[in-house]
Amino acid sequence: MVEILDKGPFYHGTRADLLIGDLLTAGFRSNYNPDIIMNHIYFTALRDGAGLAAELAKGDGVPRVYLVEPTGEWENDPNVTDKKFPGNPTRSYRSRAPLKIVGEVKDWVRQTPEQLAVWRERLAKIDKREILN
Known part of the structure; x- marks a missing residue:
């Protein structure tokens, strides 16, 4: 029996222009270390x-937040769970199985340019070797 980690709803932030029914899959370069092809x-x-992830994502597209459904098993994201924050307060997860786009969310909170600059500075200081894939 699989333990239910969270009942959702679930979201994915990206700059890709996607349609309902599209599948998001692993196998692309990390937004945080382009030398890594992501397994999740x-x-x-x-x-x-x-929304924050969408704004920080690489690319020239418009930041978008999609409502998604996991199509397989998922786990807590080890890059933020327990390693940086006790438990999973960010409610962040990862899966090797695709995520299905079921809608687009328009009412997410945008970061100010100053807030984004602070986040980009923090990300630039991350030891890229510490990213768990």
């Missing part, structure tokens, strides 16, 4: 957390 697709139960 990441998502969160926090709408605005997905």
Whole structure:
């Protein structure tokens, strides 16, 4: 029996222009270390957390937050769970199975340019070798 980690709803932030029914899959370069091809697709139960991820994502597209459904098993994201925060207060998860797009969310909170600059500075200081894939 699989333990239910969170009931959702779940969100994924990206700059990709996707349609309902599209599948998000692993196998793309990390937003935080382009030398790493990701083995997992990441998502969160926090709408605005997905929005932050969308704004920090690489690319020229418009930041978007999608409502997603996992199609297989998932686990806590080890990059933030317990390693940086006790438990999983960010409600961040990852899966090797695709995520299905079931909608787009328009009412997420945008970061100010100053807040984004602070986040980008923090990310630049991360030891890229510590990213768990």
